[in-house]
Amino acid sequence: MVQGVSAQRPEARATVNAAAVREAALALFAERGYHGTALSQIAGALGIRTPSLYNHMRAKQDLLRDIVSDTTEQVWAEYVASVDGVDDVVERLRRAVKTYALRHATHRREALIVNRDIDSLEEPVLAAVLDLRRRHERAIRGLIEEGVETGRFAVAVPALASFGILEMCVSIARWFRDEGPFSAAEVAEEYSDYALRIVGLK
Protein backbone atom coordinates (compact mmCIF):
# COMPACT_ATOMS: atom_id res chain seq x y z
CA MET A 1 0.00 0.00 0.00
CA VAL A 2 1.26 3.43 -0.86
CA GLN A 3 0.72 5.19 2.46
CA GLY A 4 1.31 2.16 4.61
CA VAL A 5 4.53 3.28 6.22
CA SER A 6 3.12 5.95 8.48
CA ALA A 7 6.21 6.01 10.71
CA GLN A 8 8.05 7.75 7.93
CA ARG A 9 5.38 10.41 7.68
CA PRO A 10 4.88 11.54 11.27
CA GLU A 11 3.12 14.71 10.14
CA ALA A 12 0.47 12.78 8.28
CA ARG A 13 -1.04 11.20 11.42
CA ALA A 14 -1.27 12.41 14.96
CA THR A 15 1.38 10.45 16.84
CA VAL A 16 -0.10 10.36 20.30
CA ASN A 17 1.79 8.73 23.13
CA ALA A 18 2.22 9.28 26.84
CA ALA A 19 4.79 12.02 26.28
CA ALA A 20 2.46 13.90 23.94
CA VAL A 21 -0.39 13.72 26.45
CA ARG A 22 1.88 15.05 29.15
CA GLU A 23 3.08 17.87 26.90
CA ALA A 24 -0.51 18.89 26.12
CA ALA A 25 -1.42 18.75 29.81
CA LEU A 26 1.63 20.85 30.63
CA ALA A 27 0.55 23.57 28.22
CA LEU A 28 -3.08 23.62 29.29
CA PHE A 29 -2.58 23.27 33.06
CA ALA A 30 -0.08 26.15 32.90
CA GLU A 31 -2.51 28.32 30.96
CA ARG A 32 -5.82 27.56 32.71
CA GLY A 33 -4.91 25.69 35.86
CA TYR A 34 -5.62 22.09 36.78
CA HIS A 35 -9.26 22.59 37.72
CA GLY A 36 -9.74 24.94 34.79
CA THR A 37 -8.60 22.35 32.27
CA ALA A 38 -10.94 19.60 31.05
CA LEU A 39 -9.63 16.33 29.70
CA SER A 40 -11.70 17.07 26.60
CA GLN A 41 -9.45 20.09 25.98
CA ILE A 42 -6.30 18.00 26.31
CA ALA A 43 -7.77 15.45 23.90
CA GLY A 44 -8.80 18.25 21.52
CA ALA A 45 -5.28 19.65 21.48
CA LEU A 46 -4.04 16.23 20.41
CA GLY A 47 -6.74 15.70 17.81
CA ILE A 48 -8.31 12.70 19.54
CA ARG A 49 -11.44 11.99 21.62
CA THR A 50 -11.40 12.08 25.40
CA PRO A 51 -11.67 8.30 26.01
CA SER A 52 -8.60 7.73 23.81
CA LEU A 53 -6.52 9.56 26.38
CA TYR A 54 -6.91 6.56 28.65
CA ASN A 55 -4.68 4.52 26.37
CA HIS A 56 -1.83 6.75 27.60
CA MET A 57 -2.70 7.63 31.20
CA ARG A 58 -4.64 6.31 34.18
CA ALA A 59 -6.30 9.46 35.50
CA LYS A 60 -6.19 13.25 35.26
CA GLN A 61 -4.66 13.41 38.71
CA ASP A 62 -1.71 11.32 37.50
CA LEU A 63 -0.85 13.96 34.89
CA LEU A 64 -0.59 16.59 37.62
CA ARG A 65 1.35 14.27 39.91
CA ASP A 66 3.94 13.45 37.25
CA ILE A 67 4.51 17.09 36.35
CA VAL A 68 4.81 18.31 39.92
CA SER A 69 6.83 15.39 41.27
CA ASP A 70 9.34 15.37 38.45
CA THR A 71 9.77 19.12 38.63
CA THR A 72 10.30 19.18 42.37
CA GLU A 73 12.82 16.36 42.18
CA GLN A 74 14.70 18.11 39.40
CA VAL A 75 14.88 21.32 41.42
CA TRP A 76 16.53 19.48 44.27
CA ALA A 77 18.92 17.60 41.99
CA GLU A 78 19.90 20.82 40.23
CA TYR A 79 20.57 22.50 43.56
CA VAL A 80 22.81 19.67 44.71
CA ALA A 81 24.72 19.70 41.43
CA SER A 82 25.05 23.49 41.46
CA VAL A 83 26.90 23.60 44.78
CA ASP A 84 28.80 20.34 44.37
CA GLY A 85 32.52 20.82 44.85
CA VAL A 86 32.16 24.51 45.66
CA ASP A 87 33.48 25.52 49.07
CA ASP A 88 33.03 29.27 49.33
CA VAL A 89 29.63 30.07 50.77
CA VAL A 90 29.24 33.18 48.62
CA GLU A 91 29.84 31.18 45.47
CA ARG A 92 27.58 28.39 46.68
CA LEU A 93 24.67 30.79 47.20
CA ARG A 94 25.34 32.55 43.91
CA ARG A 95 25.30 29.28 41.97
CA ALA A 96 22.28 27.90 43.80
CA VAL A 97 20.23 31.03 43.08
CA LYS A 98 21.41 31.31 39.50
CA THR A 99 20.39 27.72 38.87
CA TYR A 100 17.00 28.20 40.48
CA ALA A 101 16.36 31.44 38.60
CA LEU A 102 17.45 29.94 35.29
CA ARG A 103 15.08 27.01 35.73
CA HIS A 104 12.15 29.36 36.24
CA ALA A 105 12.91 31.17 33.00
CA THR A 106 13.44 27.98 31.01
CA HIS A 107 10.70 25.82 32.58
CA ARG A 108 7.97 28.39 33.02
CA ARG A 109 5.01 26.10 32.57
CA GLU A 110 6.20 23.54 35.07
CA ALA A 111 6.84 26.27 37.63
CA LEU A 112 3.43 27.87 37.11
CA ILE A 113 1.71 24.54 37.66
CA VAL A 114 3.71 23.68 40.76
CA ASN A 115 2.94 27.00 42.34
CA ARG A 116 -0.68 27.24 41.34
CA ASP A 117 -2.00 23.70 41.61
CA ILE A 118 0.20 22.00 44.17
CA ASP A 119 -2.72 21.91 46.63
CA SER A 120 -4.75 19.93 44.10
CA LEU A 121 -2.40 17.00 44.61
CA GLU A 122 -3.69 14.09 46.64
CA GLU A 123 -1.83 12.46 49.50
CA PRO A 124 0.66 10.99 49.96
CA VAL A 125 2.21 12.73 46.96
CA LEU A 126 1.47 16.19 48.31
CA ALA A 127 3.34 15.54 51.55
CA ALA A 128 6.36 14.18 49.68
CA VAL A 129 6.47 17.17 47.34
CA LEU A 130 6.16 19.68 50.17
CA ASP A 131 8.90 17.87 52.04
CA LEU A 132 11.30 18.15 49.12
CA ARG A 133 10.46 21.84 48.72
CA ARG A 134 11.19 22.46 52.39
CA ARG A 135 14.51 20.67 52.04
CA HIS A 136 15.50 23.09 49.29
CA GLU A 137 14.39 26.14 51.28
CA ARG A 138 16.29 24.94 54.34
CA ALA A 139 19.41 24.42 52.26
CA ILE A 140 19.27 27.99 50.96
CA ARG A 141 18.58 29.29 54.44
CA GLY A 142 21.51 27.26 55.72
CA LEU A 143 23.83 28.93 53.23
CA ILE A 144 22.64 32.35 54.36
CA GLU A 145 23.09 31.46 58.03
CA GLU A 146 26.56 30.11 57.34
CA GLY A 147 27.49 33.32 55.55
CA VAL A 148 26.20 35.43 58.41
CA GLU A 149 28.08 33.35 60.99
CA THR A 150 31.32 33.62 59.06
CA GLY A 151 30.90 37.35 58.55
CA ARG A 152 30.45 37.20 54.78
CA PHE A 153 26.80 38.25 54.85
CA ALA A 154 24.88 40.77 56.93
CA VAL A 155 21.15 40.19 57.13
CA ALA A 156 18.94 40.28 60.20
CA VAL A 157 16.59 37.36 59.49
CA PRO A 158 18.00 34.61 57.25
CA ALA A 159 14.62 32.87 57.03
CA LEU A 160 12.95 35.98 55.58
CA ALA A 161 15.82 36.51 53.19
CA SER A 162 15.59 32.94 51.93
CA PHE A 163 11.85 33.28 51.34
CA GLY A 164 12.34 36.56 49.51
CA ILE A 165 15.12 35.23 47.31
CA LEU A 166 13.41 31.98 46.39
CA GLU A 167 10.01 33.52 45.68
CA MET A 168 11.60 36.30 43.65
CA CYS A 169 13.07 33.58 41.44
CA VAL A 170 9.81 31.63 41.27
CA SER A 171 8.04 34.70 39.99
CA ILE A 172 10.29 34.82 36.94
CA ALA A 173 8.01 32.15 35.51
CA ARG A 174 5.14 34.64 35.62
CA TRP A 175 6.59 37.40 33.49
CA PHE A 176 9.48 35.90 31.52
CA ARG A 177 9.01 35.67 27.76
CA ASP A 178 11.36 34.04 25.30
CA GLU A 179 10.73 36.91 22.89
CA GLY A 180 11.34 39.46 25.65
CA PRO A 181 14.26 41.88 25.95
CA PHE A 182 16.23 39.72 28.40
CA SER A 183 17.66 36.26 27.91
CA ALA A 184 17.15 33.57 30.52
CA ALA A 185 20.86 33.66 31.31
CA GLU A 186 20.80 37.43 31.79
CA VAL A 187 17.88 37.23 34.15
CA ALA A 188 19.51 34.42 36.14
CA GLU A 189 22.72 36.40 36.39
CA GLU A 190 20.93 39.54 37.54
CA TYR A 191 18.75 37.73 40.06
CA SER A 192 21.67 35.91 41.63
CA ASP A 193 23.20 39.33 42.08
CA TYR A 194 20.02 40.56 43.79
CA ALA A 195 20.23 37.59 46.13
CA LEU A 196 23.74 38.49 47.22
CA ARG A 197 22.61 42.07 47.76
CA ILE A 198 19.66 40.95 49.88
CA VAL A 199 21.90 38.92 52.18
CA GLY A 200 24.21 41.92 52.50
CA LEU A 201 27.34 40.52 50.86
CA LYS A 202 30.28 42.51 52.18
Add this chain to the structure above:
Amino acid sequence: MVQGVSAQRPEARATVNAAAVREAALALFAERGYHGTALSQIAGALGIRTPSLYNHMRAKQDLLRDIVSDTTEQVWAEYVASVDGVDDVVERLRRAVKTYALRHATHRREALIVNRDIDSLEEPVLAAVLDLRRRHERAIRGLIEEGVETGRFAVAVPALASFGILEMCVSIARWFRDEGPFSAAEVAEEYSDYALRIVGLK
Protein backbone atom coordinates in the same frame (compact mmCIF):
# COMPACT_ATOMS: atom_id res chain seq x y z
CA MET B 1 -43.63 35.65 70.06
CA VAL B 2 -40.72 34.80 72.25
CA GLN B 3 -38.02 34.39 69.61
CA GLY B 4 -39.40 36.97 67.23
CA VAL B 5 -36.59 39.51 67.58
CA SER B 6 -33.92 37.59 65.74
CA ALA B 7 -31.80 40.70 65.17
CA GLN B 8 -30.92 40.62 68.84
CA ARG B 9 -29.81 37.03 68.58
CA PRO B 10 -27.53 36.96 65.56
CA GLU B 11 -26.10 33.62 66.59
CA ALA B 12 -29.51 31.98 66.54
CA ARG B 13 -30.04 32.47 62.79
CA ALA B 14 -27.58 32.66 59.95
CA THR B 15 -27.44 36.32 58.96
CA VAL B 16 -26.56 36.05 55.32
CA ASN B 17 -26.06 39.16 53.23
CA ALA B 18 -23.91 40.19 50.30
CA ALA B 19 -20.93 40.86 52.55
CA ALA B 20 -21.16 37.41 54.12
CA VAL B 21 -21.30 35.75 50.70
CA ARG B 22 -18.25 37.68 49.62
CA GLU B 23 -16.38 36.74 52.79
CA ALA B 24 -17.16 33.06 52.26
CA ALA B 25 -16.09 33.30 48.62
CA LEU B 26 -12.87 35.04 49.70
CA ALA B 27 -11.99 32.20 52.06
CA LEU B 28 -12.82 29.40 49.62
CA PHE B 29 -11.37 30.95 46.46
CA ALA B 30 -8.13 31.60 48.36
CA GLU B 31 -7.99 28.03 49.60
CA ARG B 32 -9.09 26.09 46.51
CA GLY B 33 -9.03 28.53 43.64
CA TYR B 34 -11.91 29.93 41.63
CA HIS B 35 -12.42 26.86 39.44
CA GLY B 36 -11.83 24.58 42.40
CA THR B 37 -14.64 26.16 44.41
CA ALA B 38 -18.28 25.23 43.82
CA LEU B 39 -21.11 27.57 44.70
CA SER B 40 -22.52 24.70 46.74
CA GLN B 41 -19.44 24.96 48.97
CA ILE B 42 -19.92 28.68 49.46
CA ALA B 43 -23.56 28.08 50.31
CA GLY B 44 -22.60 25.26 52.65
CA ALA B 45 -20.16 27.50 54.52
CA LEU B 46 -23.03 29.94 55.08
CA GLY B 47 -25.52 27.27 56.10
CA ILE B 48 -27.87 27.85 53.17
CA ARG B 49 -28.74 26.13 49.86
CA THR B 50 -27.07 27.08 46.61
CA PRO B 51 -30.07 28.85 45.01
CA SER B 52 -30.36 31.14 48.05
CA LEU B 53 -26.99 32.64 47.15
CA TYR B 54 -28.71 34.34 44.24
CA ASN B 55 -30.56 36.62 46.62
CA HIS B 56 -27.16 38.24 47.30
CA MET B 57 -25.25 38.00 44.02
CA ARG B 58 -25.82 37.75 40.29
CA ALA B 59 -23.23 35.18 39.26
CA LYS B 60 -20.12 33.36 40.49
CA GLN B 61 -18.01 35.46 38.13
CA ASP B 62 -19.19 38.61 39.89
CA LEU B 63 -17.75 37.39 43.18
CA LEU B 64 -14.33 37.01 41.59
CA ARG B 65 -14.62 40.34 39.80
CA ASP B 66 -15.49 42.23 42.98
CA ILE B 67 -12.61 40.71 44.93
CA VAL B 68 -10.00 41.29 42.24
CA SER B 69 -11.17 44.74 41.15
CA ASP B 70 -11.43 46.12 44.66
CA THR B 71 -8.05 44.70 45.64
CA THR B 72 -6.29 46.08 42.58
CA GLU B 73 -7.80 49.51 43.08
CA GLN B 74 -6.80 49.51 46.73
CA VAL B 75 -3.22 48.61 45.85
CA TRP B 76 -2.99 51.61 43.57
CA ALA B 77 -4.65 53.96 46.07
CA GLU B 78 -2.32 52.77 48.83
CA TYR B 79 0.70 53.33 46.62
CA VAL B 80 -0.38 56.89 45.81
CA ALA B 81 -1.02 57.63 49.47
CA SER B 82 2.27 56.08 50.55
CA VAL B 83 4.42 58.41 48.45
CA ASP B 84 2.20 61.48 48.75
CA GLY B 85 4.14 64.47 50.00
CA VAL B 86 7.44 62.58 50.07
CA ASP B 87 10.14 64.06 47.87
CA ASP B 88 13.24 61.94 48.43
CA VAL B 89 13.27 59.06 45.96
CA VAL B 90 14.85 56.68 48.47
CA GLU B 91 12.09 57.34 50.97
CA ARG B 92 9.44 57.11 48.27
CA LEU B 93 10.62 53.65 47.23
CA ARG B 94 10.98 52.54 50.82
CA ARG B 95 7.43 53.59 51.68
CA ALA B 96 5.93 52.20 48.48
CA VAL B 97 7.50 48.78 49.05
CA LYS B 98 6.71 48.73 52.75
CA THR B 99 3.07 49.47 51.98
CA TYR B 100 2.90 46.80 49.29
CA ALA B 101 4.61 44.21 51.48
CA LEU B 102 2.39 45.03 54.45
CA ARG B 103 -0.75 44.57 52.35
CA HIS B 104 0.37 41.11 51.29
CA ALA B 105 0.83 40.06 54.90
CA THR B 106 -2.48 41.54 56.04
CA HIS B 107 -4.62 40.70 53.01
CA ARG B 108 -3.27 37.28 52.16
CA ARG B 109 -6.45 35.80 50.74
CA GLU B 110 -7.13 38.67 48.38
CA ALA B 111 -3.56 38.53 47.11
CA LEU B 112 -3.67 34.77 46.56
CA ILE B 113 -6.84 35.08 44.53
CA VAL B 114 -5.56 37.96 42.42
CA ASN B 115 -2.40 36.10 41.57
CA ARG B 116 -3.93 32.72 41.01
CA ASP B 117 -7.25 33.40 39.34
CA ILE B 118 -6.80 36.71 37.54
CA ASP B 119 -6.94 34.93 34.18
CA SER B 120 -10.36 33.56 35.04
CA LEU B 121 -11.75 37.09 34.82
CA GLU B 122 -13.82 37.94 31.78
CA GLU B 123 -13.31 41.01 29.64
CA PRO B 124 -13.47 43.93 29.89
CA VAL B 125 -12.70 43.60 33.59
CA LEU B 126 -9.51 41.65 32.99
CA ALA B 127 -8.03 44.34 30.76
CA ALA B 128 -8.85 47.06 33.29
CA VAL B 129 -7.28 45.11 36.14
CA LEU B 130 -4.12 44.34 34.17
CA ASP B 131 -3.87 48.00 33.21
CA LEU B 132 -3.98 49.12 36.82
CA ARG B 133 -1.36 46.53 37.77
CA ARG B 134 0.93 47.76 35.02
CA ARG B 135 0.49 51.32 36.23
CA HIS B 136 1.73 50.27 39.66
CA GLU B 137 4.70 48.38 38.25
CA ARG B 138 5.65 51.32 36.03
CA ALA B 139 5.49 53.65 39.01
CA ILE B 140 7.87 51.47 41.01
CA ARG B 141 10.15 51.12 38.01
CA GLY B 142 10.03 54.90 37.58
CA LEU B 143 11.24 55.39 41.13
CA ILE B 144 14.15 53.02 40.53
CA GLU B 145 15.07 54.75 37.28
CA GLU B 146 14.92 58.13 38.97
CA GLY B 147 17.17 56.89 41.74
CA VAL B 148 19.67 55.51 39.23
CA GLU B 149 19.69 58.74 37.23
CA THR B 150 20.29 60.84 40.32
CA GLY B 151 23.04 58.55 41.53
CA ARG B 152 21.20 57.29 44.61
CA PHE B 153 20.79 53.74 43.30
CA ALA B 154 23.04 51.44 41.34
CA VAL B 155 21.30 48.65 39.48
CA ALA B 156 21.82 47.53 35.90
CA VAL B 157 18.25 46.82 34.81
CA PRO B 158 15.54 48.77 36.67
CA ALA B 159 12.78 46.73 35.02
CA LEU B 160 14.17 43.45 36.38
CA ALA B 161 14.67 44.99 39.79
CA SER B 162 11.07 46.23 39.89
CA PHE B 163 9.76 42.77 38.95
CA GLY B 164 11.94 41.14 41.59
CA ILE B 165 10.91 43.55 44.32
CA LEU B 166 7.20 43.45 43.60
CA GLU B 167 6.97 39.68 43.22
CA MET B 168 9.02 39.15 46.33
CA CYS B 169 6.37 41.14 48.18
CA VAL B 170 3.50 39.34 46.50
CA SER B 171 4.89 36.03 47.66
CA ILE B 172 4.55 37.07 51.30
CA ALA B 173 0.90 36.10 50.93
CA ARG B 174 1.99 32.52 50.29
CA TRP B 175 3.94 31.85 53.45
CA PHE B 176 2.91 34.51 55.99
CA ARG B 177 0.99 33.27 59.02
CA ASP B 178 -0.53 35.41 61.72
CA GLU B 179 0.65 32.91 64.30
CA GLY B 180 4.14 32.87 62.80
CA PRO B 181 7.33 34.19 64.37
CA PHE B 182 7.28 37.51 62.48
CA SER B 183 4.69 40.27 62.62
CA ALA B 184 3.34 41.81 59.43
CA ALA B 185 5.08 45.07 60.29
CA GLU B 186 8.41 43.30 60.82
CA VAL B 187 8.16 41.55 57.48
CA ALA B 188 7.23 44.78 55.70
CA GLU B 189 10.16 46.56 57.31
CA GLU B 190 12.59 43.82 56.37
CA TYR B 191 11.35 43.53 52.80
CA SER B 192 11.51 47.26 52.16
CA ASP B 193 15.11 46.98 53.28
CA TYR B 194 15.70 44.15 50.78
CA ALA B 195 14.26 46.36 48.06
CA LEU B 196 16.74 49.13 48.79
CA ARG B 197 19.55 46.58 48.75
CA ILE B 198 18.41 45.21 45.40
CA VAL B 199 18.47 48.63 43.79
CA GLY B 200 21.94 49.21 45.23
CA LEU B 201 21.24 52.09 47.60
CA LYS B 202 24.49 53.92 48.18
Add this chain to the structure above:
DNA sequence: CCTACCGATCGGTAGG
Protein backbone atom coordinates in the same frame (compact mmCIF):
# COMPACT_ATOMS: atom_id res chain seq x y z
C1' DC C 1 -35.11 31.33 52.41
C1' DC C 2 -36.66 26.75 50.14
C1' DT C 3 -37.62 22.45 46.68
C1' DA C 4 -37.53 21.01 42.19
C1' DC C 5 -35.39 21.13 38.17
C1' DC C 6 -32.78 22.78 33.80
C1' DG C 7 -29.07 21.77 30.14
C1' DA C 8 -24.22 21.33 30.05
C1' DT C 9 -20.21 19.29 31.26
C1' DC C 10 -17.23 16.71 34.21
C1' DG C 11 -13.89 12.41 34.70
C1' DG C 12 -14.14 7.96 33.55
C1' DT C 13 -15.85 3.05 31.72
C1' DA C 14 -17.74 -0.59 28.46
C1' DG C 15 -17.01 -2.69 24.54
C1' DG C 16 -15.42 -2.98 20.25
Add this chain to the structure above:
DNA sequence: CCTACCGATCGGTAGG
Protein backbone atom coordinates in the same frame (compact mmCIF):
# COMPACT_ATOMS: atom_id res chain seq x y z
C1' DC D 1 -8.33 4.78 18.06
C1' DC D 2 -13.64 5.16 18.23
C1' DT D 3 -19.02 5.57 19.76
C1' DA D 4 -22.06 5.20 23.34
C1' DC D 5 -22.86 5.91 27.76
C1' DC D 6 -22.35 6.16 33.10
C1' DG D 7 -23.40 8.80 37.58
C1' DA D 8 -22.06 13.02 39.59
C1' DT D 9 -21.80 17.69 39.67
C1' DC D 10 -21.64 22.18 37.69
C1' DG D 11 -23.84 27.21 37.57
C1' DG D 12 -28.12 28.87 37.31
C1' DT D 13 -33.59 29.37 36.92
C1' DA D 14 -38.66 28.75 38.05
C1' DG D 15 -41.77 29.41 41.21
C1' DG D 16 -43.26 29.80 45.56
